[in-house]
Amino acid sequence: MTMYAALLRGINVSGHKRVPMAELRTLLTELGHGDVRTHLQSGNAVFSSPSDDADALAAELERAIEKRFGFPVPCLVRDGSYLAAxxxxxxxxxxxxxxxxxxxxxxxxxxxxxxxxxxxxxxxxxxxxxxxxxxxxxxxxxxxxxxxxxxxxxxxxxxxxxxxxxxxxxxVRKLVEMTTRTPAAHRGADA
Structure with a gap:
């Protein structure tokens, strides 16, 4: 399993493109990802996946967000080693x-x-x-x-x-920490 961060662009700004983090966590879990956590309200989510295709994960998340919330949200997905580097x-x-x-x-x-x-x-x-x-x-x-x-x-x-x-x-530092430490170390630390 690889730990990834999903970076959503332009959500929850001045009441526009509202994506509650609890719903984002639910959506990522429904997509089959594990160890799902979010950081802040500005579109930072961390999850584990057996996939090694970050671009495919981003495209899947973009489609799911548009279907669930009714508006497009550009997403980048990067693994912990990239973020740390x-x-x-x-x-x-x-x-x-x-x-x-x-x-x-x-x-x-x-x-x-x-x-x-x-x-x-x-x-x-x-x-x-x-x-x-x-x-x-x-x-x-x-x-x-x-x-x-x-x-x-x-x-x-x-x-x-x-x-x-x-x-x-x-x-940046928090996302590196969340994607490079073991998931069990985070339990209770972030939603």
Whole structure:
């Protein structure tokens, strides 16, 4: 069994695309997954599956969510080893930064790095970004809500039609922990 995290994009924001986490846990269990847990209300779920096809798991979850809730929700599914590798490759001093100042945007597929050549890094300092393995690391010392660089990086001309969803460093660390520790260690810790 492999532990996965499902990262749902754009749910439970200002009352739109409401997906209660209890119902998401039920849905994942009905799809045959085990060790199902959620983290926060922003679309983070962890589950175990014998499948080794994360893209097929994501597509299955997208279909099930649309059928159950009546609206589409883009989903990324990543295994614990990928999440740990991406977190471990962070080019910024994560241990020294506040969790809300560092973010990872996960991409559904690789993004052509030359697209980001259009961004003038000096014009956004002290904010910075770096690309990783289907991921973008963003350091935004004033937070994501005030980040001008985050807005520039999210332009469709840079990412095309690639599904992308961001998580702050606190959530990144928690998802790594939830997908790399044994499921029994979590019982009672998260819903």
């Amino acid at each position: 991406v977190a471990g490759a962070c080019p910024f001093p994560a241990a020294e930064l506040a969790g809300g100042h560092l973010h990872i945007t996960y991409f559904g597929q690789p993004v052509d790095p030359t697209r980001f050549d259009r961004i003038d890094p000096a014009s956004f300092l002290p904010e910075e970004f770096r690309l990783g393995d289907r991921a973008l690391y963003l350091y935004a010392p004033d937070g994501l809500g005030r980040s001008k660089l985050a807005g520039a990086l999210s332009r469709p001309s840079l990412t095309g039609d690639v599904v992308a969803t961001s998580r702050n460093w606190n959530t």
